[in-house]
Amino acid sequence: MTRDEVFERLTEVFREVFDDDSIVLEETTTSKDIEDWDSFEHINLIVAVENEFSIKVPMGKVTTMKDVGEMADIILEESK
Amino acid sequence: MNSFRFDELKIGMRESFRAEVSSEKMHAFRELSGDCNPLHNDESYAREKGFRDKVAFGMLSSSFLSTLAGVYLPGEHSLIQSVEVKFLKPVYSGDSLLVSGEISEMNSTVKQIVLKVSMENQSGERVLKGKMKVIVNE
Numbered sequence: 001m002t003r004d005e006v007f008e009r010l011t012e013v014f015r016e017v018f019d020d021d022s023i024v025l026e027e028t029t030t031s032k033d034i035e036d037w038d039s040f041e042h043i044n045l046i047v048a049v050e051n052e053f054s055i056k057v058p059m060g061k062v063t064t065m066k067d068v069g070e071m072a073d074i075i076l077e078e079s080k
Numbered sequence: 081m082n083s084f085r086f087d088e089l090k091i092g093m094r095e096s097f098r099a100e101v102s103s104e105k106m107h108a109f110r111e112l113s114g115d116c117n118p119l120h121n122d123e124s125y126a127r128e129k130g131f132r133d134k135v136a137f138g139m140l141s142s143s144f145l146s147t148l149a150g151v152y153l154p155g156e157h158s159l160i161q162s163v164e165v166k167f168l169k170p171v172y173s174g175d176s177l178l179v180s181g182e183i184s185e186m187n188s189t190v191k192q193i194v195l196k197v198s199m200e201n202q203s204g205e206r207v208l209k210g211k212m213k214v215i216v217n218e
Binding site for chain 1: 161187188189190192213215
């Protein structure tokens with residue numbers, strides 16, 4: 001899976017979770033850029049990411065990932 | 081009160097309890113919510129609308145879901161994240177509801193469980209169904 005493919009699928013996940021088809025993800029996108037991305041929606045996001053990519057996000061990284069680029073790193077790492 | 085931790089839970093676990101919808105609870109909910117809609121408060125109005133009596137507040141029935149998660153499954157460590165419900169049949173004052181929940185999904189990363197919930201009245205008719213996401217906040 002390429003990084004572009006991860007971003008493509010991740011964009012669909014974000015649009016579904018936040019019910020917003022206008023979301024466009026960049027490496028530096030953070031919770032500050034998406035209005036509804038609070039701690040509760042972050043939990044939904046992690047569950048949706050795990051389901052979409054069939055991975056388990058390491059517990060320690062759930063709250064420490066700082067942007068979407070880092071989320072993509074985790075997905076690529078855990079998909080190996 | 082139950083006090084299940086995430087590791088003690090598994091898919092298929094089920095809890096249920098009975099809750100009465102009394103006129104006192106109807107009155108208390110009206111005071112609490114400010115919902116003075118005549119469908120819930122005026123018997124003749126409700127009959128004109130085709131119901132046999134004043135219809136219980138859907139949110140009053142739904143409030144028992146708070147008890148389901150907060151007292152029974154998982155109990156003490158419950159943090160309700162979302163609730164989706166469908167009201168299938170009217171509930172009336174005097175009804176006795178069997179409130180049930182079953183774990184249908186679990187996510188160990190975020191310690192989230194998904195409960196498939198339902199309520200049946202004393203005649204065995206399903207009056208509510210839905211889904212709740214609950215964090216096990218240990």
